[in-house]
Amino acid sequence: AQKVTQAQTEISVVEKEDVTLDCVYETRDTTYYLFWYKQPPSGELVFLIRRNSFDEQNEISGRYSWNFQKSTSSFNFTITASQVVDSAVYFCALSGVSNFGNEKLTFGTGTRLTIIP
Amino acid sequence: NAGVTQTPKFRILKIGQSMTLQCAQDMNHNYMYWYRQDPGMGLKLIYYSVGAGITDKGEVPNGYNVSRSTTEDFPLRLELAAPSQTSVYFCASSPHRSEQYFGPGTRLTVT
Numbered sequence: 379a380q381k382v383t384q385a386q387t388e389i390s391v392v393e394k395e396d397v398t399l400d401c402v403y404e405t406r407d408t409t410y411y412l413f414w415y416k417q418p419p420s421g422e423l424v425f426l427i428r429r430n431s432f433d434e435q436n437e438i439s440g441r442y443s444w445n446f447q448k449s450t451s452s453f454n455f456t457i458t459a460s461q462v463v464d465s466a467v468y469f470c471a472l473s474g475v476s477n478f479g480n481e482k483l484t485f486g487t488g489t490r491l492t493i494i495p
Numbered sequence: 496n497a498g499v500t501q502t503p504k505f506r507i508l509k510i511g512q513s514m515t516l517q518c519a520q521d522m523n524h525n526y527m528y529w530y531r532q533d534p535g536m537g538l539k540l541i542y543y544s545v546g547a548g549i550t551d552k553g554e555v556p557n558g559y560n561v562s563r564s565t566t567e568d569f570p571l572r573l574e575l576a577a578p579s580q581t582s583v584y585f586c587a588s589s590p591h592r593s594e595q596y597f598g599p600g601t602r603l604t605v606t
Contacts, residue, residue, distance in 0.1 A: 381536075413594060421586065423597040424510030432549075466520075469537055482553065483595060 380405045382472050391460055391492050399455040399489045401470030407431075411473040412446065412453045413483065418466040429453065435483075457484035457491075466491045496521050499598035501586050507604045508576040516571040516601050518586030524596075526589045527569040529553075529561065530598075531582040538585060544569055576605045 380406040391397045403412065414426040427437060429446050437444045441458045457464050470486045502517045520527065525546045530538035530553075540553030544563040560572040560578060569588075575579060583602050587595040 409524070415597075421583070422599050423587075425594045425596065428594045471537075482540055482543060483538070487537045495526075 379452050380407075380472050380474050380484045382470050382484055382486035384489050385423045385469055386474045387488045387494070390492040390494055394459050395464060396456060397491065399457075399461055399468050399470075401453045401455065401486060403451050403453065403470070405472060406472075407474065411479065413471040413473070414444065414453075415469045415471065416466045417469065417488070423441075423469075424485050427434070435486070460493045462495050463492045465491060497557055498522065499588055499596055501584075501598035501601050503601060504599070505602045506598050507606065508573075509583065510576060510578065510605060512576050514570070514576070515575050516573070516584055516586075516603075518569045518571065518598060519567050520569075520586075520588040520598075521567065521595075522588060522590075522596070523566060524588035524590050524593075525566065526591065527563065528529050528587045528589075528595060529559070529569070529571045529583045530587065532585060533581075541571065541584075573603075581605045 384401045410431045416424040416426055443456045445454045467488045467490045469488045470483045471483045473484045476478050499520045526541040531540040540557045541555055542553055542561040543561050547563050547566055550563055551560050552597045557573045563569050581604050583600045585600050586598040589595040
C-alpha cells in the first residue's frame with residue numbers, strides 16, 4: 379500500500395520569510411513519481427512539479443525548490459521569500475501503477491500555508 | 496484548449512436522488528480520473544479510465560458508477576445520494592505517465 383504523510387497541517391509565516399513544506403512517502407514500487415500540487419482559495423488544483431524515482435537531483439524554479447531524498451523517503455518543498463499569493467493548500471502526491479500500467483495518485487492530507495503581510 | 500471542464504459547479508441533492516456529474520477534456524488524453532475531496536482531506540480516487548470503454552475502481556467507488564464511451568467524456572453517476580457523498584468532486588485527465596490536469600471541481604451537498 380502507498381502512503382503520503384504531510385505532518386504539517388497548517389503553517390503561518392510572515393511575508394518574505396522562507397518556508398519548507400515536508401512530505402514523507404511510503405511505497406514498495408521501485409519506479410514511482412512524486413508530485414506537488416497547489417490549491418489556492420479559489421479551489422482549483424495547480425500542478426507544480428513531477429519527479430521520478432530515478433532522479434534525485436534537486437530542482438529550482440524561481441522562488442520554489444524541491445529536495446528529493448530517497449534515503450529518507452522525503453520530497454520537501456521550499457518557498458523562498460514568500461509572498462501573499464503563495465497562501466494556499468499544498469498537496470504532495472505519489473503515483474502507483476494500476477493493472478493497466480498507469481499511475482494512480484495517492485495524496486497527502488495537505489498543508490495549509492498562510493502568508494501574513 | 497478549454498482543458499478539463501466540469502458541470503455543474505454546485506448542486507444540492509436530496510437524500511435518495513440521483514445525478515450525473517459531467518466531465519470533458521479536449522486534450523485527447525487517454526487517462527481520466529474522478530476524485531472526491533472531503534473537508535481538510537486530500538483527494539481520494541473514485542474511478543479511473545485508461546481509454547474509451549475501459550474503466551476501473553479506485554479507492555472509494557461505492558455509491559458511484561462511471562462510463563467512458565468517448566475519449567473526451569467521463570461522466571460520474573451517483574445513484575441514491577447519501578449525506579456521506581457531500582464533497583467536492585474533481586475530474587482529471589493525463590497523457591500516459593505524466594502529471595494529471597484537474598477540472599475546476601463540482602461542490603455537491605446532499606441533505
